[in-house]
Amino acid sequence: MTEVLRVDPADPDQKLIARAAECLRAGGLVAFPTETVYGLGADALNRQAIQRLFTAKERPANDPLIVHVAAFDDMVPLVADVPRAARDLAARFWPGPLTMVLRRSPRVPDEVTAGLETVAIRGPSHPVARALLERARIPVAAPSANLFSRPSPTRASHVFADLDGRIDIIVDGGPTDVGLESTVLDLSSDRPAILRPGAVDLHALQAVLPDVTTRHVATGGDMAMRSPGLQTKHYSPRTPVILHEGDRETALRLLMRDARARAGRGESIAVLAYAEDLDELRSLPVRVVELGSEDEPAAIATRLYAALRECDELGADAILVRSITTAHPLSGAIQDRLRRAAS
């Protein structure tokens, strides 16, 4: 049975945190909120716990996990060496939604790194995550707490829907803040490269490390090998998602034409819609799930995965959405997740 422990996100009950921490120390599986999405935690140095975690999520073994630590110093035993860049980045962005990929130490089990010579590490800022890590005093491997191929969970109810009966505890600390997974930055090769865009964007990283680049992992090839979990098919809801790209006018026109054509063929359509498009969409025989205003990408990021799950529950034949066109540090990450959902 999965137990749900409800805590105040700002000031979590230490008794409940202690219970969840004990469970982790004993090899259990505990879902908890981070500032990005809910994670499914297990003792990163306990192979059996890690194997249970992969089973619970139905996650392929070639998809490496992110190890969560309470403080920068807790990362030192997990890596081969601590590059200057890691220190500088952590000083600026930790705790927070930045994951660093570094050369690993032999202490980290192969199950965590999927056999790679690197390990991904992050220091989350959410008070519940921090309280749990501080209390458990172990590094905690935590992928997003969804079933593999389902959208990442941004509420405890999403975790419950996917993993009830498969894990020991869900610490419910309310909805997460950012709503998209952390930025994954590879610091293990010659040139630092973003493997997954997130709330810490390219410009913010370049302010600390000027030579950071973006690498497109979605296309496969070398980077797909470097980060096997970042294959395109990763964030998809069950219903096919069709992404119409381009500037607002173009993409909306394409989306509306597509919706009419599909409705004409008898398909039932859900549209994931920006507030700005609602008037135009009213004329169509579609069900609309609102994403919020395109002018507020932070709010869209917070809501995106919940909206994808809502669309999924409508049981439509297709979910249509257009690309986000506003310039904002989060827009690249949102567009990345829309593309993955649609792939």
Ligand code: TXA
């Ligand atoms: O925001 C987040 O990062 C959330 C919260 C729970 O912290 N976690 C998360 O974990 O999104 P997950 O497992 O869903 O995604 C981690 C991604 C994987 O797709 C994997 O490919 C990449 O990080 N990754 C992990 N270890 C890696 C490594 N050694 N080298 C390259 N990529 C790695």
Ligand code: MG
């Ligand atoms: Mg995930």
